[in-house]
Amino acid sequence: MKKILTTPKEIDRNERVLYAGNHYISIPEINVCDASIKSVNIVSLFNKALTEIYDDEYVFKPEFYVKEKKINIEKIECFKENYYISCFDVHLEEDINVIIRIYADLCEKGFVYEFESYKEIYIKLICNLKKLRLLRFNSHNIDFKKEFIIDKWLNNPAVNISSNSLSFAMAFGGDRDFNYEYYEDRLILNLKCKNKNAFYITMNSDVDGASTTLIHFKRKGFENIYLELKEWLCRKKIEYRRDLTIERILNENLFFNYFFAVGKDMESDKYISLTSRSHRYYVSGAFWERDSFLWSFPALKLVDIELYKRLLRDIIIVHSKNAGDHAHYIDGTVLYPGFELDEAASYFISVEDLEEYDREILKSLEFVLKRIEREYDESTMLYKTFLLPSDDPSEYPFVTIDNVILQRGFINLSRIYEKIGQEEKAELLKEKAEGIRIGIYKHLVKNIDGKDIFVWSCDKMGNFKLYNDPPGNLGLLPYYGFIDYRDEIFKNTIEYYYSERYRYYFKDARIKELACDHHPNTPSGLGLCGSILNPIRKDKAIEYVKLAVMDYGLLSESFDKDSTEAKTGVGFATGSGYLAMALYEALIKNADKEEKF
Structure with missing residues (x-):
């Protein structure tokens, strides 16, 4: 018998990330420097793998504006609420402070990008849906087609993603004061925020399922989605007050x-x-x-x-x-x-x-x-x-x-x-x-x-x-x-x-x-x-x-x-x-x- 070892390569420097998700959807890598999401995956039993939308830079990235002027991040601190919910305390130029929370609904097929600011700002969420891979042991890039669709129920933007072996869809919306831009294969979601507002991103087997899930998210509201998750985490946590x-x-x-x-x-x-x-x-x-x-x-x-x-x-x-x-x-x-x-x-x-x-x-x-x-x-x-x-x-x-x-x-x-x-x-x-x-x-x-x-x-x-x-x-x-x-x-x-x-x-x-x-x-x-x-x-x-x-x-x-x-x-x-x-x-x-x- 040959003793062949399959040993892992050592990491030079491990970068900190935050994460979010439920059992349907995983968000394994949230950048702690700008609260951008680098990948989102779902389970595909048919492909014996996870199906993941990803990019080396970002899949979703927030940008901040006062009127039409872009406001840069000066400082950002990250932490977890209730030991799981990813949170960012963002200090912007012009003495603007924004709290960002990223969390999935406890049970449904979607997640929330929540923003809190007591000064009126405009937020653009840049969507970069360019790469798809299967995760099973290693990563396997796959070719796919992307179809942009306006859904009939809410007139919300949606994207159908398909290849020879898989098909799923994503729908995009906001709690209020939401619009979007789409040109040259580029989708940008826009939101006005004073106090609290949120983007909703939902997924399902097709556009109908993704868009009706979006309707459910809007009916439920991000504050209730957040509260349900927070209360569940509080009930399930294990207390050890000694340390x-x-x-x-x-x-x-x-x-x-x-x-x-x-x-x-x-x-x-x-x-x-x-x-x-x-x-x-x-x-x-x-x-x-x-x-x-x-x-x-x-x-x-x-x-x-x-x-x-x-x-x-x-x-x-x-x-x-x-x-x-x-x-x-x-x-x-x-x-x-x-x-x-x-x-x-x-x-x-x-x-x-x-x-x-x-x-x-x-x-x-x-x-x-x-x-x-x-x-x-x-x-x-x-x-x-x-x-x-x-x-x-x-x-x-x-x-x-x-x-x-x-x-x-x-x-x-x-x-x-x-x-x-x-x-x-x-x-x-x-x-x-x-x-x-x-x-x-x-x-x-x-x-x-x-x-x-x-x-x-x-x-x-x-x-x-x-x-x-x-x-x-x-x-x-x-x-x-x-x-x-x-x-x-x-x-x-x-x-x-x-x-x-x-x-x-x-x-x-x-x-x-x-x-x-x-x-x-x-x-x-x-x-x-x-x-x-x-x-x-x-x-x-x-x-x-x-x-x-x-x-x-x-x-x-x-x-x-x-x-x-x-x-x-x-x-x-x-x-x-x-x-x-x-x-x-x-x-x-x-x-x-x-x-x-």
Whole structure:
């Protein structure tokens, strides 16, 4: 086997962006220097991808005028209201101050560009709809036709966008005092603003749908759209008054995961799960089982339990036919082959949250189980993997964390079979789980420097590897119920890997988290999440989270060991879910349990 690593390119300098969106529409990149939007995307299950209107400069850009004189920005400050709504405090020439908010309707197919100024100004929103691409793993530019239309209902401008494989439309309007200019393929939206006013931009499958959605927005009004979203965010936020910095980090990551790791197909209204709807993430628009089942869904559950249960069931059914393959398209077909045991095992981690166990869901779970059983080794009682949690090839087939996750999964699945009266299957899974436990202690515990520790992986010939892959951090063993964190072997394990004896530990780094083969020079944000869930490392890890810049408060895959700024994996929505759920588990859920006792 050739050990070919597909490693991400390090970011030279990570630029801050804001973002907006709901499950239909994502706005992943809002420029913090001028409040312009650089891209807008929707889900296209037909194309197995996200469809994105984009431009390197801008897709929508506001300009400000007093009468006919253009007024430039002198200073701009950006912030998030209620941990999600993108806001800008803009200081213009002539002592004019404007507040800008960009937000999507909570449920409908459109978004709002809101402006607030107590001096009368005129705002032009320059529309630059010139480029279209599909986001699925990488970006794929596509040719398209653009047709400008005046809708009959409001006489509003609309644009129909079509290619050989897709078609959708956008409609444009304002709350009041709105007009537009269109010439030489250039659309400019105009608005007079004193106090508050807003542009509406709506999308749908065709011009009729986009324009009727625009009518709905005008009837509803931007103030009600804003209030509905604000009240929802207030209800859903997680309070942690002991530390407001942690509360901010937790909730910003929580909501980014909720809106950017989940999508709703405009054509079918089917929900999908994916790594990220932000093109800033280097493998956006695709599905990883680990990322969704282990990281994103536990955070989603904290926000909307009904959506979580629906998605859990739907995603198990859609993706189980290719359980364990490295990466899937959003429709469940294989994008990137290569078996990963932890990904296959991840289907079983939350199965007890399913509301019913009908034939379809049981068939899907049994299909996953059969795929996993192909990797069973009777002599060790362990299961093999081809790729690691970092998605890179494994030197030895039996990996500790993968088998630990599987053991937890087998225990969970056995309880389901007990509930539905299939005792024989339940007992078999319990025996398998116990066999894994025995196999791990027999083959994956070695004496290093006079102390027993868990090694990373081994084969049947006695070879083993000392390694700790951050997406599958060995510090997670207590989290999955495999061992008590006070156990000597576990304490020895953490002591070894977080020391100068281990090559991916940086003793002089500001944040002492582990790097790995996948990003050898930069500590891991995912490893930091694992440390939060590790009682031995928890307190230090939480201090590190407060110290880290990463993706300006959002989790990044890795970060610079000195500046703490993101170096790989920005716009990483499922990773944000991991950070949010880890903070909740460590600081709130477990604290609640302790108070009860």
